[in-house]
Amino acid sequence: MGYETLNVDVSNHVALIKLDRPDALNALNSALLGELAKALRAAQHNEKVRCIVITGSEKAFAAGADISEMAEKSFIDVFMGDLFGPEVDAILKVRKPIIAAVAGYALGGGCELAMMCDFIIAADTAKFGQPEINLGVVAGIGGTQRLTRAVGKAKSMDMHLTGRFMDAAEAERSGLVSRVVPAKKLMDEALSAAGKIAEKSMVTAVAVKEAVNRSQEVGLTEGLLFERRMFNALFATEDQTEGMKAFVEKREPQFRDK
Numbered sequence: 001m002g003y004e005t006l007n008v009d010v011s012n013h014v015a016l017i018k019l020d021r022p023d024a025l026n027a028l029n030s031a032l033l034g035e036l037a038k039a040l041r042a043a044q045h046n047e048k049v050r051c052i053v054i055t056g057s058e059k060a061f062a063a064g065a066d067i068s069e070m071a072e073k074s075f076i077d078v079f080m081g082d083l084f085g086p087e088v089d090a091i092l093k094v095r096k097p098i099i100a101a102v103a104g105y106a107l108g109g110g111c112e113l114a115m116m117c118d119f120i121i122a123a124d125t126a127k128f129g130q131p132e133i134n135l136g137v138v139a140g141i142g143g144t145q146r147l148t149r150a151v152g153k154a155k156s157m158d159m160h161l162t163g164r165f166m167d168a169a170e171a172e173r174s175g176l177v178s179r180v181v182p183a184k185k186l187m188d189e190a191l192s193a194a195g196k197i198a199e200k201s202m203v204t205a206v207a208v209k210e211a212v213n214r215s216q217e218v219g220l221t222e223g224l225l226f227e228r229r230m231f232n233a234l235f236a237t238e239d240q241t242e243g244m245k246a247f248v249e250k251r252e253p254q255f256r257d258k
């Protein structure tokens with residue numbers, strides 16, 4: 001499947017999706033977003049794919065929505081056209097784990113895209129920001145909500161109001177990213193993590209993703225109940241039987257549930 005604005009490669013049960021608009025620092029225009037939605041749907045439906053990695057270039061994961069494209073839009077265009085709504089639905093419907101491998105700029109929609117992934121591995125060159133205020137808008141696909149949940153009100157308010165960027169070290173300290181690696185090792189680290197996930201039980205990985213995401217949506221009591229029902233349910237799977245039997249028999253499990 002050919003793409004104009006992405007490079008997609010599937011190997012070792014991992015789909016690597018590389019944003020490829022280098023001249024615009026991977027600015028997220030409608031063409032790229034349409035192709036990204038298509039690539040994510042393809043990865044979700046491809047039985048060979050068990051984990052997804054989204055990355056950009058050394059200089060930019062994505063420098064945000066494409067400003068030149070947005071500059072032409074009116075209120076009616078964005079309000080009645082549900083600008084970016086379908087694309088956001090596309091990524092949030094993906095049940096397989098998605099890792100964001102971020103080097104360089106992840107700004108505005110680029111930071112929001114990374115935060116919609118399940119976790120972020122950052123190069124030491126990564127710079128995160130929600131500088132929409134400079135353009136006369138607020139973040140439009142989750143920046144004020146997900147960044148605040150990730151790093152707390154103070155830092156989120158600071159970044160949204162001043163438009164300042166957060167470097168990789170601050171992003172790790174703040175809990176926005178799960179780990180920081182030297183830029184040259186970013187892809188090795190991200191693909192290694194994705195490979196490890198791909199070796200796990202698929203049904204269990206999907207359950208983990210749903211349970212952890214639910215913690216961002218509900219209170220503790222409801223979240224604990226959801227987790228408990230998910231734990232109970234997995235005892236109905238062959239992977240739970242195989243996983244626990246393999247441990248007792250001191251051998252590697254051979255997971256099979258999709």
Ligand SMILES: CCCCCCCCCCCCC[C@H](O)CC(=O)SCCNC(=O)CCNC(=O)[C@H](O)C(C)(C)COP(=O)(O)OP(=O)(O)OC[C@H]1O[C@@H](n2cnc3c(N)ncnc32)[C@H](O)[C@@H]1OP(=O)(O)O
Binds near residue numbers: 024036084087088131
């Ligand atoms: C299917 C799944 C998808 C699910 C997720 C959906 C995502 C949807 C995305 C839309 C989100 C909308 C809501 C969002 O909150 C709104 C925004 O994102 S607003 C944009 C926020 N970003 C910015 O404000 C950053 C703008 N860029 C800069 O400040 C600077 O470029 C920089 C990043 C600091 C780098 O500076 P420099 O190194 O000096 O480089 P240049 O500025 O010269 O840039 C090089 C080249 O790239 C072009 N460019 C850079 N950023 C953008 C951009 N955001 N849009 C368009 N073009 C951009 C720049 O114009 C230069 O091009 P040239 O002039 O050389 O032709």
